[in-house]
Amino acid sequence: MSQYHQPVMLNESLEGLDLKADGVYVDVTFGGGGHSREIWNQLDAGHLIVFDQDKDALKNAQQFTEASAQADKKSSFTCIESNFRHLKKYLRFHGIEEVDGILADLGVSSHQFDEPERGFTTRAEGVLDMRMDQGVEKSAREVLNEYSEKDLIHLFSAYGEVKNARTLVREIENFRMNTEITTNNELKEIALKNAPKGREMKYLAQVFQAIRIEVNDEIEALKEFLTQAGEVLKKDGRLVVLSYHSLEDRPVKNFINKGNFKGTDEKDFYGNPIRVFDPVNRKPIVPTMAEINNNSRARSAKLRIGRKR
Numbered sequence: 600m601s602q603y604h605q606p607v608m609l610n611e612s613l614e615g616l617d618l619k620a621d622g623v624y625v626d627v628t629f630g631g632g633g634h635s636r637e638i639w640n641q642l643d644a645g646h647l648i649v650f651d652q653d654k655d656a657l658k659n660a661q662q663f664t665e666a667s668a669q670a671d672k673k674s675s676f677t678c679i680e681s682n683f684r685h686l687k688k689y690l691r692f693h694g695i696e697e698v699d700g701i702l703a704d705l706g707v708s709s710h711q712f713d714e715p716e717r718g719f720t721t722r723a724e725g726v727l728d729m730r731m732d733q734g735v736e737k738s739a740r741e742v743l744n745e746y747s748e749k750d751l752i753h754l755f756s757a758y759g760e761v762k763n764a765r766t767l768v769r770e771i772e773n774f775r776m777n778t779e780i781t782t783n784n785e786l787k788e789i790a791l792k793n794a795p796k797g798r799e800m801k802y803l804a805q806v807f808q809a810i811r812i813e814v815n816d817e818i819e820a821l822k823e824f825l826t827q828a829g830e831v832l833k834k835d836g837r838l839v840v841l842s843y844h845s846l847e848d849r850p851v852k853n854f855i856n857k858g859n860f861k862g863t864d865e866k867d868f869y870g871n872p873i874r875v876f877d878p879v880n881r882k883p884i885v886p887t888m889a890e891i892n893n894n895s896r897a898r899s900a901k902l903r904i905g906r907k908r
Contacts, residue, residue, distance in 0.1 A: 606633030607841055607897045611884050612702060613637055615839040615904040621645050622699035625690070625890070627683035627824065634702055639663075644673040648695065652682045652732035682732065684820040687827040700837040701828050703832050705821070705847050707811070724784050727812045739810045742782045748772060758818070758846060759809030767793045767806070783807075808844065818846060825854045829875035832907040838876060843899045848883070855905035856881075876905030 606612070612634055614622065615670040620643040626635045628677065639647050639908040651657055679689045683703065692697070727739040746754070748768055755764035770789045771780070780786055787803060794802035813817060828838050842848040853862040858874025865873045884902035891898050 605894045605896075606631075606637075607706065607894065607900045608702065608884065608886055608890070608902050609634060609637060611902055612704075612839050612841065613641070615879065615884075615902065616700040616702060616837050618642070619645070619699060623695065623697070624648070624700045624702070625650070625686070625698050625841055626702045627686060628702075628704045629657075629660055629663075629678070630704065632663050634704060635663065638702070639674065639676065642672070642674040644697075646675045646677070648677045648679065648690070648693070648698075650679045650681055650683050650689070652680065652687070654733060660750050662808040682820055684808075686824055686826075687831055690831055696831070697833045698831055698836060699833055700839070700840045701832060703824065703828075704841040706841065706843045706900070724782060727781060727783055727786065729807075729814045731815045737814060739786075739814050740779070740781060742813055743771060743786065744775055754813045755806065755809045757809075759805040759814040760846075760876050761802070761809065763793055786810075813848070814847070816851070821847060822850055822854075822860055825850065829854075829907065834907055836907040837879070838905040842901050843902070848901050848903070851903050852883075855903055875908060877908055879904035879906050 616638070618624070618638065618641045620641065622642070623636050623646045624642070625648045626638065627650040629635055629651040630653075632649075635647060635649050649660060649663075651660060657678070657680055663676065663678070677693055679693070681689055684703075690696070691908045707762060708847065727743060729739040730737075742754075743751075751768045751771060752764045752778055755761040755767060767790065770792055774780060774785070780789070786806070790803055790806045791799060825838075825840075832838060840855075842851055849862075850860050853860050855876045855878050856874075857863060857865070858872065858876070859865060867873055883903050885902070886894075886900055888898040
């Protein structure tokens with residue numbers, strides 16, 4: 600499992616969870632199991648629940664399930680095949696009303712980037728897919744070929760922060776007038792015609808990010824998850840979230856610091872702030888230079904921690 604994905608800010612994440620040996624913890628983004636393995640190692644008579652919607656990640660979880668069953672310890676392990684936006688429903692289905700800590704690593708796993716057929720990467724030829732859950736119908740191919748000009752401009756502007764979204768979409772429309780866009784290399788070819796000189800790779804990353812977010816409804820799913828996390832955590836329970844770009848970090852920051860996604864101060868009749876969490880760290884924790892040198896995908900990571908009020 601260690602080859603699947605190298606966990607980012609592992610020690611900082613575990614410290615943020617403030618682990619108790621007999622506690623109940625949820626890793627809502629199991630992936631390669633890097634964070635979960637270390638949580639599990641510190642539990643004794645505790646319970647670890649993991650979520651993932653990716654079939655490849657669930658194969659890792661199956662190995663983890665088998666290993667945990669053979670482990671000589673009293674802790675229990677539960678794997679749930681679902682998007683974390685359904686956190687509360689599935690915890691209740693398994694008879695769990697409250698938990699001590701929740702971890703979310705919002706990054707796309709190294710494995711997903713390294714598998715060309717998943718369509719996440721700009722580095723190799725692959726089909727336009729980008730689905731985290733390959734059971735859903737809408738893929739990147741449908742988005743690029745079926746969305747209207749207006750909708751494409753919106754998603755590139757909002758989810759990729761692409762400055763020349765209108766020009767990019769005009770190129771997409773010109774291409775799809777003659778044939779469907781079916782591969783990530785075709786998308787790269789279109790995008791590079793509009794990329795600022797010297798910033799081609801960043802521009803490609805923005806374009807691919809925008810489509811991936813739309814395909815997986817990532818921002819709305821994140822907001823639903825954060826709201827539910829506040830409902831299922833015990834008092835003083837910890838929420839630990841790793842984000843990798845401002846579109847993810849902003850709702851996390853606002854919800855932990857302000858109790859809403861607008862980022863505004865809201866108070867009750869007595870002047871007390873209305874929020875679910877107290878921030879443990881006012882500023883995000885970032886990886887050390889040593890970690891970045893060892894794992895370049897950690898470079899943009901930000902870690903925020905909230906304590907349930």
